[in-house]
Amino acid sequence: MRALRLVAESADRIHIELDRPAVRNAIDEVMVAELHEVCADLERHPRTLILSGASTPERGVFASGADIGVLLGRGRDEALRGYNARIFxxxxxxxxxxxxxVDGYAIGGGAELAYAADIRIASDRAVFGNPEAGLGIIAAAGGTWRLPKxxxxxxARQILLAGRRLTAQEALDAHLVASVHAPDELIDAAHGIADRIATQDPLAxxxxxxxxxxxxxAHPLVDDLAQAILFESDAKRARMSAFLDxxxxKERS
Structure with a gap:
């Protein structure tokens, strides 16, 4: 049974839903493998990716983290392979x-998946947390270094060391999420951001x-090199010429 669902796809974006609602979208090896497939496609054909979790009107869930039953059986060798860290x-x-x-719970690996995104938005029932230390492990899929940034x-130390959870409002106040929405407006808000991205020059x-x-x-060298590439692009000339036109x-009108 597949762990992801393709919700929508177009020339400039793809919307993928984590779809294991019976286990609160817990991240297992099947989901990781399917996420690798999605990444391979987006590396070949770059588009904006919207990630969400299968939710119901009564209960929102982005991802409840790695499957604890699976983690229980893993040892040192599996940890060193970093399944989740690599896909994130x-x-x-x-x-x-x-x-x-993020609608509802983004816990453990689910939170770390959200941390890997460029932009996070949340429903007003979202909850973020990293309970790994309470389970005898650490947030090893990016939580210990992405979250502090x-x-x-x-x-971040309260969340990782003391198990503090953040409500949607607290996540907004901490700038972990860019905006908070009603659950039934969340996906439209995500597409609104994707719409704005689509108006920009893709290479830029x-x-x-x-x-x-x-x-x-690496700064400012990488900035100068990126700008040098863009200064020679056809899109830069076309977009700037259109702006001047x-x-x-307006001045003549």
Whole structure:
């Protein structure tokens, strides 16, 4: 049985739903393998990715994390393979932006998946948390280093060391999410962001994402190199010429 559902697909975006509602969209090896398939497609044909979780009107769930029953049986060798860490990094490194639309619980690995997205938005019933230390493990799929960058070290330490959970409003206040919506408006909000991304030059978006993710020591060199590439692009000339034409038309009117 497949763990992902293709909700919508177009020339500029794809919407994938985590679809294991019986186990609160727990992340297992099947889901990881299918996410790798999605990434392979988006690496060949760059588009914006919207990720959401199968929810019901009564209960929202983005992903409840890794399947605890599976984790219980894993040992050192499986940990060193970093199943979730590798797929989450691949998602984070996709050419075009990734939007996580988080409705309900994003816990453990589910939270780490959301952290790997470029943009997170949430429903007003969203909850973020990393309970790994309480289960005798750590948040090893990006939580220990992505979360501090997103919310700051003091709050990240409360979440990772003390098991604190964040409500949607707290996540908004901490800038973990960009906006909060009613559950039935969440996916439309995600598509609204994808619509705005679609109006930008795709190459400029891709290079901006890569520059944003570059280590601090790489700046300003990577900025200059990216700008040099864009300054020679046909899209830059066409878009700037169109801007000047519109400005001239406004001045004459």
């Amino acid at each position: 990094s691949r998602i984070a490194e996709l050419p075009m932006p990734v939007i996580a639309a 997103l919310v700051g070290a003091p709050l 978006v891709q290079l901006t994402k890569r520059v944003l993710d570059a280590p601090e020591s 519109r400005s001239a038309t």
